[in-house]
Amino acid sequence: MLRVKEVADLVGISVRTLHHYDDIGLLTPEKTTEAGYRLYSSENLETLQQILFFRALDFPLKQIRDIVQSPSFDQEEALLMHRKMLLAKRQNLDQMIKTIDKSLQHVKGEVEMTDKEKFAGFDFIKNNAYEKEARERWGDEAVDQSNEAIANMSDKKQEALNTEINQLYRDLAAICHNPPDSPKAQSLIHEWYRLLNEIGDYSMDAFKGLGELYVSDERFTNNIDQFGEGLAIFMREAMRIYADRRK
Template sequence: MEYTVQKLSHLAGVSSRTLRYYDEIGILKPARINSSGYRIYGSTEVDRLQQILFYRELGVGLDNIKTILTEPDFDGLKALQVHREKLLEKKEQLNVLIANVEKTIALNEGRIIMSDREKFEGFKQKLVDDNEAKYGQEIREKYGDDTVNKSNQKFKGMTQEQYDAMTKLAKEINELLYAAFRTGDPAGELAQKTADLHRKWLCYTWDSYSKEAHAGLAQMYVDDPRFTAYYDEKQPGAAEFLRDAIFIYTGQKA
């Protein structure tokens, strides 16, 4: 039995364009070309196309399918296992996406019916989540899961009053930082007051305070452009200045 593109395409449930494309990329060549230049496929090609479609249904890329079908001693099983891993990864990513979207939807919907108290809880949760998404991996690598979890727990355990106080303190720190920056002296009184307030601010969420950790965080403010951006937003150089001040405050040598 012989087939033209159209016939074979109907038979297999794919488009004729697909068959031409498969010819083009060399994954399925016709058995022969007739005198008019038509592609003619035989039963060998039908079988091969079925194999192709089988792997395609599994979401394997055409490039990989080509390898699987072309190399006779290729380990198709291993290829499938690798492919499976990829699919599982994709699934995980999708799950995270869905969770985030749902959380966002819930937050938005909640804006109408959530009580102030609940709103606040959700807001804190969102802050923690966002923070995790942004810095989670790096910070956890640096400080360890336990430290980070405790910090998050402490944050979520705060009352609204504590949270407001923390926010207010952060604002004060910022203002003080910019004032200190204008003095240009990280060892000066203003700068050292800023460093002290910063320590106090940290203690809202840190389970235990250490000068080393404080100095480490300060260095990160400079190293990580995303943190730098926060402090440099209104005053370029502020992040570096804060680090210098904290280094002096903690007795770290610069």
């Protein structure tokens, strides 16, 4: 068996990460000595390999835990799935690298690029990591409407929308020390609801559910909290209050 430091050095992750995985019940060491040392077995290492494959594919920790601890979990099937998904990811990355290389030639005046060629490899709508969850929570219709709305926007319109969204995140982060039911918070959340409905059709239940996802899915949390620590939780509470008041 290996101690936690030995596992960390072998795998290339931090001891703190392994402690966190243990704390949340994702990867429990085979045993813990009386002195408090965590000891990992070969089976633990196989599970850790699965966890890190899922992490490489941007699965949230909670979902990974549910998958690897499921009685129906099949290691061979999971490895085949990892391989398929990573090959698809590599193909997409290879295309993006080609786009970069050709763009460099274009900047130097060596080749001409069509507008379509400039965006080869970018497919944020089809490959959106959150789309599956959105479909499961709110149904295909709302997601299809959002995708269609984005697809029909001009590049300039998409850029303007992104700028407005980022500014709203910053405005919310600046007041997240205030109560989420304060007039200022609710006014900004109203703007958030308005922006979301420019690219979709969100009911109050869907809006409230989206706020829950900001906290339950660490990918959302990490992205939102870049604007200010605790912003995801603040937005969830403010969105819940906003939705409940309008039901």
